Amino acid sequence: MNIYITLDYEIYFGENPGTVEKCIIQPTAELIRIAEKHDVRFSFFVDSGFILKLEEYKKKFPQLEKDYTTVVEQVQYLSKTGHDIQLHIHPHWEDSYYNGESWVINTSRYKLADFNEEQIQDIVYRYKKVLVDITGKTIFTYRAGGWCLQPFSKLLNAFKQAEIRTDSSVFRNGFYFSEQYNYDFRGAPDKDCYRFEEDPVKEVENGYFTELPISEIRNSPLFFWRLFLLGRWNPYLHKPLGDGRAMAAPGQRKKLLTQYTNNTVSVDGYNAHLLQTSLKRMIKRKKKHMVVIGHPKALSRYSILKLEQFVESNKSIHPFTTYTQEFLTRP
């Protein structure tokens, strides 16, 4: 099994976005520690719109200089030491700004598809370019912010022009709908890798794009009761390391606590509890690629322990690999 530990590298987008230090730098330093101790590599989907905003606003507000420098230096360090840096787009940065004290985040246009095709092209070009400039490497894989990848037909030309050929946003049977954001991955092929063209949940042989879906898991409501209660009982171990608040997802909490739901295999918080079980299931189903999602900001002391155990017990059996290692040289 090729195991990809993938992290969406970003601050929060709710009312309190949190600090760069606690949401990004410190938890990522923990990941670096694990990677170096066990000689494995991870993939980071960097929210590069944030870097562009820091670059823009640090001229006017010198207090942002440190945030900008630490993020850029950490991304450079990750890239230099063999971790993958790939593209993560949260286009709401286009409408957000720094007011001298904090970020004022406007998520009224949260999805890339909320912009017109010309704007999408410009966003994809700039958000990718800044990562190429920082790392000097090829950026060719995408993960959509909030999994909002649809309708993909509207994004297709921009991605082709920017030579983004691989996507890793889909998780089979995932579905969510709210006014601000939505995704519908119901009906995606039961495959751990496939080609597509205009619709990321529809396989097209020899399509331009390759989908490497995030591995999926079906959780019982009991799992989320445990997750929420553990956070209260033992915050030291289970509280997220990030110090901000997530954007509201209306109805989501109730849904998780009352019915079976399709989710991603994740290293965030208590989800890391299921890493080993998920791997076993995937081996049984003869899968070749296991893609685990996570966010530095949502890691907890517990999930860091669990991730390290997972790496330690599997590193000599399964390669911990990256998109660049597996797909960059593909014809």
Ligand SMILES: [Zn+2]
């Ligand atoms: Zn994100």
